[in-house]
Amino acid sequence: MDGQLSSVTKLQEALTEAADLEVLLSGIPDWMEELHTEHSGRQAEIDALEEGLKAAASERRAAEATEGDCQEKLKGYQEQIGKVRNQREYGALLQEIDTVKDQIRESEDIGLAALEQYESLEKQLDEAKAAFADLDQRYADSLKKWETEKPEIARQAEEVSKTIVELEQALTPRTLAHFKRVFEHHEGNAMAAVRKVQQTGKKGAQIWHCASCNYRVRPQAVVEIASHGNLVLCDSCKRILFIAEV
Numbered sequence: 562m563d564g565q566l567s568s569v570t571k572l573q574e575a576l577t578e579a580a581d582l583e584v585l586l587s588g589i590p591d592w593m594e595e596l597h598t599e600h601s602g603r604q605a606e607i608d609a610l611e612e613g614l615k616a617a618a619s620e621r622r623a624a625e626a627t628e629g630d631c632q633e634k635l636k637g638y639q640e641q642i643g644k645v646r647n648q649r650e651y652g653a654l655l656q657e658i659d660t661v662k663d664q665i666r667e668s669e670d671i672g673l674a675a676l677e678q679y680e681s682l683e684k685q686l687d688e689a690k691a692a693f694a695d696l697d698q699r700y701a702d703s704l705k706k707w708e709t710e711k712p713e714i715a716r717q718a719e720e721v722s723k724t725i726v727e728l729e730q731a732l733t734p735r736t737l738a739h740f741k742r743v744f745e746h747h748e749g750n751a752m753a754a755v756r757k758v759q760q761t762g763k764k765g766a767q768i769w770h771c772a773s774c775n776y777r778v779r780p781q782a783v784v785e786i787a788s789h790g791n792l793v794l795c796d797s798c799k800r801i802l803f804i805a806e807v
């Protein structure tokens with residue numbers, strides 16, 4: 562595993578680039594991010610208004626159906642008035658009629674409120690849609706532009722894949738296997754830079770830390786990395802250490 566650090570560093574860089582390109586290709590580019598957020602937000606508002614409209618319409622239909630049932634009942638009770646045989650039956654029937662009349666009024670109120678809600682939402686929806694038209698067009702144009710940029714990104718991704726194969730082939734199988742283990746263990750980033758820590762007070766003493774976990778790196782390890790390009794793992798986080806070019 563000696564002397565292969567620079568190839569391993571390049572391999573990590575290529576793998577990172579490949580992953581970034583893949584994310585980019587399956588998503589949207591940075592320059593569309595803001596527009597995309599605005600577009601999704603406005604679209605969600607419109608969707609919510611449309612849902613509200615549906616709910617108000619269905620509430621109104623339900624209130625009308627209830628009212629219709631109550632009207633039927635009322636008609637039935639009114640027909641019975643002529644057939645009552647005594648004061649007690651008459652009183653009971655009047656009671657029923659009062660109750661059903663209350664229910665009719667209640668259904669009318671609910672239906673009217675639902676209608677008002679519907680009309681208000683409809684107005685809001687019209688306004689939201691009118692305001693959305695321009696944004697929607699800009700978004701569609703941007704998507705079209707992004708589609709024309711994609712093939713170039715895909716070409717870059719293909720190039721990077723080739724580079725990855727070449728770099729992997731240049732490593733000894735043992736080093737490659739070692740790198741892959743660390744790469745997978747650390748979910749795609751096997752490397753950690755070595756950072757020189759400013760030392761005050763002590764003469765000539767230099768202290769090095771792992772930039773990833775901040776654990777101290779032995780001076781001997783720094784020599785092995787800097788002078789021989791050897792693969793040395795951080796004692797703490799077990800990433801492959803490298804010295805970042807200044």
Ligand SMILES: [Zn+2]
Binds near residue numbers: 772775776795799
């Ligand atoms: Zn570390």
